[in-house]
Amino acid sequence: MKTIKETWCCVANCGACCNLTPEDRPDLEEYLTAEELEIYLGMVGKDGWCINLDKDTRKCLIYEQRPRFCRVKPDTFQDMYDVAEAEFNEFAIACCRDQISGVYGNDSVEMKQYNRGVRDEE
Template sequence: MPTPKSRSTAPVRSPWYADGLRFECTQCGACCSGEPGYVFIDESETAAMAKELELSVAEFERKFTRPVGNQTSLIEYPDGDCIFLDPKSRHCLVYQARPIQCRTWPFWDSTLETPADWQDTCDVCPGAGSGQLYTLDQIEIRRREKSV
């Protein structure tokens, strides 16, 4: 008779940010501008933004989205700024209906991988590293909403 395999008793390592991180959105628009990238959206996000702008979903998709592989992304201005970043006020034109990817900033896999990645985030985002203290649980909820 085979013997049962023993279970690993190795301790589970807490992430480096286990004591929490501070963040308070200043609505400066820094996270919405700069290098070109992608803001991937799904059907429910598309519908919410279309409603916010009082457009049909079809019109919203035609004006503001582009296919990227089998996904859909918001389009950008030629300088890389999000199409919904108002060039004058630097505020989001669909803030109340912004996509999950935007709502979960700065708690993304890519910004939380190492303390250096978080510091890079703090260097470009005036709200990262200051303001409200988010607990590990609060950070993990946001981080898991969408992999970025």
Template sequence: MILSHFLAVSPPGFTVRSPENQRQLKLRSNLSPQLNKKQSKKSKASTRNKSSSSSSLGFTTVKKEPVWQCVKSCGACCKLDKGPSFPSPDEIFDDPSDLELFKSLIGPEGWCVHFETSTRTCSIYEDRPYFCRVEPDIFEQLYGIEKKKFNKEACSSCVDTIKAIYGSQSKELDNFNHAIRGKPEG
């Protein structure tokens, strides 16, 4: 009688098994490894391969984490004066010479003085300051982001910046999202 009460109120998709059914399931689970060792090994390997390469969400799959990468002809990060919703240079830099250098790079429209608007490229890219580099060590030094969280934080930072500069429906955001998820640009 108590068991029937639990069956009546159990959530959809869940069933409460009687003690007899539980014993039968336990016996079956104890026998199956002995009878199907080869099949079991193949099944486990197959499941492992599917879950590690899958990028969809579900009970048996693992979400593929995005991998940060710079997208050509974006330049959102070169907009140095981003406004009050972003940390100010004073909040980011501890070293006064870094703060001074950063402020000296801000042009009249808020863009870096080395940003070529016609090509959306940096004219000093190879020699740009360390704080213009999106790298694990730099993120740890400037923002306290652990290296294991670099990809997630760098991607999130770029998404926020691109949305603020170009908009949430922009081609730049589309290109970035395709790039970090390993999909070809469309």
């Protein structure tokens, strides 16, 4: 019998995390520094999407230089959200699912793709 384990990963053609609408994230000041908040707000386009997202390819145009708050890594989540490394995987998966659901919907192609991407069959 196969065991299904989930491991966080970023999946191509999603971009849900690039929907930066500040009204959807009222607690920004709790985990961003004043400088980061200024950068974040400067990245929000008129439609709420990050100005650095290529909407056709759904790829970040500044990926290698993206700010700390765009990096989904255990040390970043520890620092920003006080999430222990042992809890990172589960927390990050839940964050992605919440964001994808809010942006595209629970039954979206993006959610199905994400769910396939995080599953590891053993």
